[in-house]
Amino acid sequence: MLRLHDTATASVRPVELREPGQVSMYVCGPTVYDYPHLGHGRFTLVFDVLRRYLLFLGLDVTYVSNITDIDDNIIKRAAEEGRSEEEVTEEYEAAWWEAMDALGVLRPTATPHATDYVDDMVSLVGDLMARGVAYETSDGVYLDVDKVPGYGLLAGQPLDSLRAGARVEGNDEKRSPLDFVLWKRAKPGEPQWAAPFGAGRPGWHTECVVMSLDLLGDGFDIHGGGQDLKFPHHENERAQAVAEGRPFARHWVHNGWVVVDGEKMSKSLGNFTSLTDLLAQRDGRAYRLLVLRSHYRSPIEVTAATIADAEEALVRLDNLARRFSLADPLADGGYVVDGVGAGADLDPSAVERFRLALDDDLDTAAATAGIFDLARRANSAMDAGDEAGAELAARTAAVLAAALGLAVRPADVAPDDESLALAAERDAARAARDWARADELRAVLSERGWAVEDGQAGTVLRRR
């Protein structure tokens, strides 16, 4: 039984599904006006891992994640660069998917775009007005949060303190500082859609509630996102659903920050690091492993050193894959279904440990530790001549790693002919016990970027 922390109750509790065997989850996606950063990488990895674990458990998962392709930042960016909003969103959405693929994040089941849902959003806003919970001002339509029962559930603090802390805005026709915009009237030259309450564009909080309910239905199972979305974004999505009388998410899951020098990494602080840049230089699996080794609700520090640390750890797993000629279970880009249930031959106690760890609020750190333990057991058994036991442990390690989306593979780049010739020459030298020549050739190969190991069949080359 999977238990997850639920922001609405501020506790870890069992995930109770709307329909047995079926999981519906919605994860707030990016606003595509810039390249993705490390924070985007973290939340997509966290929820990818959750999704994969649900799949591993044999559940059907519908995973919806939106693309926000209309918003103030996009308009601003387009104006700055003298091009259309569409050109901006097209470029950055492409960069987004490229990064997701490099991270090995499974594509969502559905990827709704805000601009495809404007009609529905207009209907929702009109309905909220008709119900008397939304009102017009000179610049748009706002939700009257005082009319929403239970507003503040996700914020985790008294409404009064939220009000006290709310920024005082210049144009204040709002009835409460907590009221939020559902529809923004268009200024001249801005993208706009017709609506009974004036041409304009939807507010950010409106798109997610409309798209999630449309694609997943009332009372879907899990709604996820970064911590900062708890309030006001998710609170406000929920408020609209509540005002409509529709059951919303059953379980709220929020992941922790990426931290730089002890501070939250964010666009407003200007200390963010591009995910695209990271992936251009490093193995995407290293970032996944880094994310897996900490708890999803804890902050993680991402630096060159912590990435390098993860890369070294990955080498250990790749070496295991090489030693045991393990096939990458994710080679086809898919996911792993429960090895035991599916009849795969795995170490049952290791699988049990893995499941206990993940069932406990997705403790990927403990699950990952188990995988490294399996690696040691596999190597150890092999050294002791227990081939069957070794292979069982190794295979289990690879499958469980893959269940978390971590491909373990030899990762060997095929050596070029010249290097192979040098390796063959070295074998000849070794056969002739010409150690000086053999060492010399190792140095040459090393300079060509190969780690040289003496296997039973002779010189083995692998990329350093």
Next chain:
RNA sequence: GGCGGCGUGGCCGAGUGGUUUAGGCAGGGGCCUGCAAAGCCCCGUACCCCGGUUCGAAUCCGGGCGCCGCCUCCA
């Protein structure tokens, strides 16, 4: 100001009222090896400070110090 979180061995980073070690990286010693690499074994006797509860606390409670976050666009 309101609310919340954190402080673990050289580094990253889990976890927990005592019994069994998180795990990884780096470092030291050993085995293996022609020498290495990979692998295996051993090692550092960690838990911010001060009180309290308890047979026993790093883990619970109180106080202190330090750091961080949310309340505002933000994953």
